[in-house]
Amino acid sequence: MREPVDVRRQRILAAVEARGQARVRDLAVELQVSVVTVRRDVEELTREGRLRRGHGVVHSTLPAQELPGSDPARTDGDTVAVVVPERHSYLYETLHGARSVLEEAGMRVALHIVPPAGGAERPLVERALADGARGLLLAPRWRTPAVEEADHGWLAALEVPAVLMERRPRPGSALHAGDSVCSDHWYGAHLAVEHLVGLGHRRIVFATRDDSPTARSLRAAFREIAEAHPLVERWTWTLSSPEAGQDGPYAAHETADVPALLRELGATAAVLHSDVDALMVVQRLAEDGVRVPEDCSVVAYDDVLAGLGSIPLTAVAPPKAEVGRVAAELLLQRLAGGPGAGSPVRRVELLPALTVRGSTRGPAPVPS
Template identity: 60%
Template sequence: MRESSANRRQRILALVEARGEVRVTALAAELGVSVITARRDVEELSRVGKIRRGHGVARSLVPMRPPPTPERWSGGVVALVVPERHTYLNEVVHGARVALEEASVRVALHPTPHTAGVERPVVRNVLARESARGLLIAPRWRTADEQEDDQWLADVDVPVVLMERAPRVGSSLHARDSVCTDHWYGVHLAVEHLMSLGHRRLVLAARDDSPTARAVRTAFAEICQARPWVQEWAVVLSAPDAGADPTTTFQEQELVEVMRERGATGVIMHSDTDALILVQQLAEAGLTVARDYSVVAYDDVVASLGSPPLTAVAPAKTEVGRLAAELLLERLDRGPASGPARQVSVLPELKVRGSTRNLNV
């Protein structure tokens, strides 16, 4: 599904405002469009007064924040706290680390074990022993109950930015800064792509042991319920160990059983690591991707390595990390009470590959 010009221009505006100045050729490469298309978008944004045009460049109207001097940060660090062995967050960490190091800020990475309640002592020790002046954190929140226990994090007395985690509405963390992928929009991209190809019976195979998984499942249910032209839809677990939340009410049948029972021809799979396994399991059951069904993976960590390469929703994970780091730097520069908390949503993209088939032809 082609991206609308409005969405593309919004992305251009975000890139230009984040970097101050970007060459049109660089914009074209990042957005995957022709230089002519990027130039026309820049011209339109300039015409409506949102950016300034230069010779082959687009310039922001928003003054850039000067980076902190190395002397300011002497003796202090910014702590990065993320769950260990969490492949999805690797690119988020990379984006944050690069942004902090470019600002001459020392970074201390602290992976946390997959044990409930372990993050609190880790953060306490980081603040006490390393004089950390700011905290970037992706809480594990493996179950919904863990997410309820967030008061301790809200009470941390240094600037905190949540990475790839959206605080619950009305929770103690609702007034903290956060930068997160808009997973509702990601699921919307996947559903709309499948429907544009004529698929009306859809299944989501998703995990249930992370905030991303729960957001994806909730979005899928909302989107399908709101579209009367979706004739059938169902949700199953994408992996045997993916049901960490005992309160889940979603089905736990085998994917192949549900697909045959519902006559499903379109499948969304989270995560894409699980997607590669599920595609193989379906092949063993006699169902071939792109012939018998179309699949869209969610995460795009390894989806391109599938056979065939899997169409995938690709969260802008590096951008999430970079924006989170820049938001934290702004708090550290101007003081934690320098303005209202910001909740930044970053739109993912759809990478169309060889795992979807058009039923309309």
């Protein structure tokens, strides 16, 4: 599913403002869209007065003294590097939350976008440090536990303050004693299950992607909650996308067609991570003559795109922007050497919220 236009334009604006200027071709590569698409977006942003076009180059319209890193009194030591995976709209919202705090504090934000290849974070972090970054905000991709484990040692040995965003290292690992700010995904799973059970659903299918730490946390949470819930009669878990599991830690038999699994289980509801997979499942259910929410209720997990579907989806929304803001505030305290700089390591958890839309209702009565 294509990224919404407004999200893509926000990413273009953020990239240009972070650097002062950017080449159209470079933006197209970073966003993985055509040059024509970027030019069209830039034209609209220019019309709105938010950017200024040059020959193949886009300039920020912020006054020179307001551009990150443009103040002659600043040095490279005023830079914070933010490292996030490419094409990850969830974490871009987190980025925007962090950016608002850092720029208000006079810090320059240097954005580093990580390609899909395993181990791609380390070279980018090393480059950021070589360029003089004083601190780091990190959301490593960590497609598998093994990839995560391989990063623990060098991340724990960093000589500058670093805060992980939406990443919770394994207890007892080298990174366990590091600052992190996360959404409480167990609570998010709890909200989804309680909403459906409260509507009368007793058989539920859970589907998650296995290419992120969030998906793995959700899988464990759904399992724990469903097994303990007195009103959940039957449940099962699967991968929401066959492609998601190709490089993951799960066996092939754990990938199943969600609509077929709903029929097999006699389930009347599904909770799906992420939004894109949830929207695609709703489309496939419609092709099979299954109506949402009349025949099947659907809850999405992420709430980045869930409200944009032909049927707006009820969704659990982790506090994405707030995660970024809190992470940036914690990093600034460490950098300032003031209160909090020498305090114990903090692992902050923020609670998600549930937004009810048109994709959930009580199950249809069983014919007598």
